[in-house]
Amino acid sequence: MKRIRLGAIALGSVAALGLGLAAPSIAAPEAGTTVPTFQEFKASTLYDVDKQYIVNGDEPVSTTGDLRAYYDRMVHGSEEAMENGLVVNTVGGVQDKWSLSQVGNLTYCVSTKFGSRYTDVVNAMAAGAALWEGASNRINYVHVSSQDGSCTTRNNNVLFSVEPVQTTQYIARAFFPSTSKRSRNVLVDDSIWTAGSWTPANIMGHELGHTLGFRHEHTRPEAGTCFEDNNWVPLTPYDSASIMHYPQCNGTSNNLSMTSTDRQGAAAAYPPA
Structure with missing residues (x-):
């Protein structure tokens, strides 16, 4: 974890094997130091090719106003940290998740612009989706292949798009249920094929x-590093081997595999029928 100190706030960028590289997160203030201005924080934040700010490694923030709200929460927000959970994001104190009807029909397309890697991405998406679908029969991802030729965030025939990106800043990045349609995509860099033990x-x-x-598990205090914010609620006990825990943030998994605790958390968020 490379850390750059700007006064009271640590702007951290996740190490080179991370799912995200240059997205700053803000650590707790230190006594006797100066908080960086919002402009300093903004200048150090990755502005993605998809015209979004990327924080916490692989989480998009759509507008400058949203980035300012994130900054204000870090500087002026609660210093209390929750103690339990595979953690689910919150917005305004409300859990950020799909309705039970919508989570059973999470439609997506995979861009044909992946070229020779198109089938590989289709298979990786199906395998990744199966991990969560196996945790709760409420969850169902649906690949609408007929939309792959026009697979962008502007395609209203699917809930989200899966598109290629060329960047050195992350391997892949996604979105939360509360994300607006114009920003609802999963971007995948070619480095996904050369990520070592991370399949x-x-x-x-x-x-x-x-x-x-679901949020990064390492935002919890038990991780001891890579703190992001307190906008989450717990679903399970802390799991250092969680699929949502970066190994380089004191995680104990070397292959980013799903754990039984991950499955319990998914079932808690989306109770099986």
Whole structure:
């Protein structure tokens, strides 16, 4: 974890093997130091090719106003941290997840612009989706292949798109259920095929965890590093081996595989029928 200190706030960028590289997160203030201005924080934040800010490694923030709200929460928000959970994102204190009817029909397309890797991405998405579908029969991802030729966020025939990106800043990144349609996509870089023990299926499983509303497990205090914010609620006990836990943030999994605790959390968020 590379950390750059700007006064009271640590702007951290996840290490090179991370799902995200240069997305700052803000750590707790230190006594006797100066908080960086919002402009300093904004300048250090990755502005994605998809015209979104990326925080916490692989989580998009759509507008400058949203980035300011994120900054304000980090500087002025609660210093209390929850102590339990595979954690689900919250917006305004409300759990950020799909309705039970919508989570059973999570439609997506896979862009044909992946070229020779198109089938590989289709298979990785299916395998990543199966991890969560196996945890709760409420969850169902549906690949609408007829839309793959026009697979962008502007395609209203699917809930989200899976598109290629060329970047050195992350392997893949996703979105939360509360994300607006114009920003609802999963972007995948070619480095997904050369990520060592992190299989494409598990990487896509991690990103699809975000699409279900799940946060990085390492934002919890037990991780001891890589704190992001307190906008989450617990679903299970802390799991250092979680698929949602970066290994380089004191995680104990070397392959980003799904755990039984992950499955319990998914079933808690989306109770099986």
